[in-house]
Amino acid sequence: MTKEMTIKQATERMVDTEINAIPQVLIEKAYFENDNFESFRNITPLYDGQQVIYDNEEYTVFNSDYEGNAILTHDGVQMIEVNPFEIDEIENRPFLPMWSTMWQTTSFLTYWIENNMELVASLGFQIYECDDLDGLILGIDGAGYDFYEMHWIPLYNAQGLKWHNKE
Structure with missing residues (x-):
């Protein structure tokens, strides 16, 4: 007999088996207190619809290529192409x-995320x-809400996983 599993239970299983929790304080001690910060890099790409500050103006990412430039819009009209490293501030x-x-x-x-960075x-x-x-x-970067509803279940769904058999 197959045990019934909801999408939340399946997602909890994914988190329990595919992801290892690390207290952030360990990362801070290992990389920032020991001046080893070059060994730890934020590689999060821009994604379409994200808000950024470029040249003291607020823009929306219209199109982004992780390897190249981003096209930004201002007020839905003006479009410019910039190197993502030239952006002054990225929302959130x-x-x-x-x-x-x-x-x-x-x-x-890891393999799946590397091939779906903007989506993640x-x-x-x-x-x-x-x-x-x-x-x-x-x-x-959040607190005070359900991480499963906002992050983990969407990640489970994005991978096309079908470990659940009950909604």
Whole structure:
């Protein structure tokens, strides 16, 4: 007999089996207190619809290519092409997230994220790579709401997983 599993239960299973929780304080001690910050990098790409500040003006990302330039719009009319490294500020992107836990991905999830970086960023995740750890590190810059509803279930759905058999 197959046990029935809701989408939330299936997502909890994904988080429990495909992601390892890491207290953020360990990352801070290992990389920032020891001046080893070059070994830990935020590689989160821009995604369409994201708000940015460029040349002291607020723009919306219209189109972004992780390897190249981003096309920005201002007031829905003006369009400019810029190198993402020239953007002054990116909405909701502090270097480390406010939530005190980060998550290390396993090999399958790492591979999937590497091929869907913009999508994962648009689901509210910050994506990091680290010289000392396998996989990628995910962070969520948020608090006071249900992470499963806002981040983990959308990530489960985006992968096309069908571990659940009950809505």
